[in-house]
Amino acid sequence: MKIISYNVNGIRAAIRKGFLDWLVAVSPDVVCLQEIKANEEQLDLTLFEEAGYKYNYWYSAQKKGYSGVAILSKTKPDAVVFGTGIEYMDFEGRNIRADFGEVSIMSMYLPSGTNIERLEHKLMYMADFRQYVDGLKKTNPNLIVLGDYNICHEARDIHNPIGLKNVSGFLPIEREWIGDFID
Incomplete structure (x- = not known):
């Protein structure tokens, strides 16, 4: 199974910039999107279906034009879970x-x-989230978490490591978390 994660920084803008052509060319089985910044009803879902992703699921933030995630798939999943059940997380569609x-x-x-x-x-x-995932792994041991962590694990993961070394996303406490999480 080929799985790709992509922060689109607005799905409508990404579509205008050639996202669908890229999607067809790369042809993953499953695509995880972040920062979609749109509600499902604002999208022409036939565009995704025509690209081969008949099954697409959108989880938007309650605040319009903010965050949001999606999963596009060529095959129908057995189940789809929207959110975590943790209200403040789910409010932002993450x-x-x-x-x-x-x-x-x-x-x-x-x-x-x-x-x-x-x-x-x-x-x-x-x-x-760590506590949530630890509990989820008990029933779903083959859990793959993809996405935008807003954390740089290593200096090579950010465009300006020297200038941004003391900002969120590049702080030691966050890098420690991501290091533990991905191991």
């Missing part, structure tokens, strides 16, 4: 999961920490 046989695939969009309030929110989210 997690969607599709189950395919023994494999669970999650598209996740971790908050950024653009100011101290959002950084505190991000750190709380990370702790709660």
